[in-house]
């Protein structure tokens with residue numbers, strides 16, 4: 467309790483935020499790493515997932531691969547990459563990319579694959595090209611599931627981006643690592659609270675986004691969800 | 700003219716859905732395929748717009764092998780009513796009907812106007828225009844499917860049990876509408892149904908299909924009814940059913956047509 471109060475008092479001290487390398491800067495670094503990693507990973511995983519869902523090929527292989535990738539412990543991977551790449555942001559970004567890819571891939575291919583085949587058949591038989599089918603049939607119908615995948619990837623990355631401080635002085639994880647080292651528990655707790663707040667904020671934004679985007683009445687066909695769980699790193 | 704030249708289709712699992720089938724659909728005529736479930740009617744229909752490519756044999760439209768044509772352009776030039784509807788669940792009724800005019804380059808307002816006109820043609824209220832397919836009855840969905848196929852005014856229409864889910868009164872008026880359309884605009888129509896009465900009402904020629912697309916008989920409705928080629932056709936057409944065996948009776952000076960069991964069907968005009 468004492469520690470928690472001290473953590474809050476740390477959070478309420480303006481200098482904690484404004485000083486060089488303070489909470490405000492770290493918060494933005496953390497957010498920046500999260501958004502950057504998810505965007506980069508999505509740039510590869512989403513088109514790949516959509517193509518796999520559209521052609522319905524290699525789905526089993528990709529499901530297995532994604533499952534295997536989920537099981538990789540991020541901390542272990544980061545240590546290996548850190549040894550190979552040295553100090554800096556490179557290793558954590560790579561490790562986080564591997565973390566983000568499976569839910570993105572799964573969301574994209576599961577979402578597209580779950581689109582009613584009769585709607586796709588109808589679209590094709592009136593003369594839509596494959597690109598038109600993807601753009602104006604499969605993507606809109608799969609969007610809730612795809613966004614669900616992005617949401618799940620974002621949450622995992624924002625929580626795990628604390629590990630960036632393991633090899634570089636970036637993000638909110640710094641408070642946790644340095645707090646551990648110097649036994650400054652209030653600072654450690656304050657850092658954790660900030661990570662939690664950021665995660666809740668991002669999740670809330672996704673919830674709002676998904677709510678505002680439902681135009682057509684959701685028919686009972688489209689109820690695919692993708693698993694959110696993964697192994698703790 | 701659509702020509703099926705010894706076409707065979709084998710799906711992945713082996714046994715042929717359609718085996719060595721040949722027939723023609725003359726230009727500006729309505730040919731109706733009738734046959735039991737699984738006899739390959741849908742498979743034959745989908746070979747025309749290349750939704751299915753034959754394993755062997757050829758399908759020709761005006762003497763051009765369809766496999767030499769670009770499938771997307773081919774499909775845009777042919778109206779196709781799918782057995783299952785195949786509407787886009789996230790598009791409204793009017794958007795669904797406007798798809799093909801839009802694909803063919805019509806502006807949005809033009810395509811919309813065209814789509815609304817098509818709603819009138821298939822007897823649907825314009826109030827339904829902004830509904831989604833899931834908010835329509837099965838019969839209404841089918842009529843939207845028909846409207847979509849007609850919207851770009853194609854010369855060839857492929858219709859796969861298009862009226863199966865609509866009630867008998869609407870069905871009759873749609874059959875009449877189709878007949879009119881065919882007569883006035885000279886469409887070439889390949890039509891699939893289970894309902895021999897529908898075939899008799901619509902067809903210039905009927906093709907009775909047995910297993911694997913084998914043609915049991917082809918002929919005009921009158922020929923099929925009066926000279927069934929074999930027991931299978933006779934059974935299918937129901938030539939022995941009481942309602943096909945009409946009689947003439949006299950009811951107080953009016954000539955009444957009755958079925959075999961004496962139930963009145965109508966009066967005779969001379």
Ligand SMILES: Nc1ncnc2c1ncn2[C@@H]1O[C@H](COP(=O)(O)OP(=O)(O)OP(=O)(O)O)[C@@H](O)[C@H]1O
Pocket residue numbers: 710711712715716734735736737738739740741742743782
């Ligand atoms: N995509 C497919 N893959 C494998 N087999 C198929 C496929 N489509 C159809 N078949 C098989 O081919 C045969 C003919 O099917 P088709 O759909 O052409 O019949 P149909 O005459 O239209 O039947 P119905 O009157 O029930 O619609 C059936 O045995 C069916 O199981």
Ligand SMILES: [Mg+2]
Pocket residue numbers: 740741742782859
């Ligand atoms: Mg069929």
